[in-house]
Amino acid sequence: MTNGRRRKPFRAMHTDELAEATAAYGREMAIDDFGPMTRKSRERWDRARRRPGRPTRGSGAKAISVSVEQDLLNRSDRLARDLGVSRARLIEHGLRIVLANKGEFIRVAEGRGATTRPAGRKRRKKDSGRLSYGEKTDESGE
Numbered sequence: 001m002t003n004g005r006r007r008k009p010f011r012a013m014h015t016d017e018l019a020e021a022t023a024a025y026g027r028e029m030a031i032d033d034f035g036p037m038t039r040k041s042r043e044r045w046d047r048a049r050r051r052p053g054r055p056t057r058g059s060g061a062k063a064i065s066v067s068v069e070q071d072l073l074n075r076s077d078r079l080a081r082d083l084g085v086s087r088a089r090l091i092e093h094g095l096r097i098v099l100a101n102k103g104e105f106i107r108v109a110e111g112r113g114a115t116t117r118p119a120g121r122k123r124r125k126k127d128s129g130r131l132s133y134g135e136k137t138d139e140s141g142e
Helices: 015-021 039-049 070-083 087-100 104-110 118-130
Strands: none
8 A cells, every 4th residue: 555545456467567566575675765763653663562561550560479368358359349440459459548547557456556555555455346357347346
């Protein structure tokens, strides 16, 4: 195809038309006809050469291996399916929430509060009794 016009197929050409259409293929170095790439050509070339893979999010992603209790994994998979997101996206979202709260939820859940004063320990113990990791509880912590 040249200049947007459709060329006649080779099998439909007469001998002289075929010789004219294929003359470029008989030359030694067709590379002499090429010049520097245009911006559009360069973008297409770069896109074609890029390695296939997951799309970049943020500054890139790192695959990790994490062990999770089977029941917790099943529950998280159900939630991810209900929300219409992937397991990785659900875990990423939860990690962002924990980081945004500077790990307060985890400290309380694991009983590692930041205070050593008796009043702080008592409050932490009371709070940890109500902690449920997303399961519904009543106000008394039961």
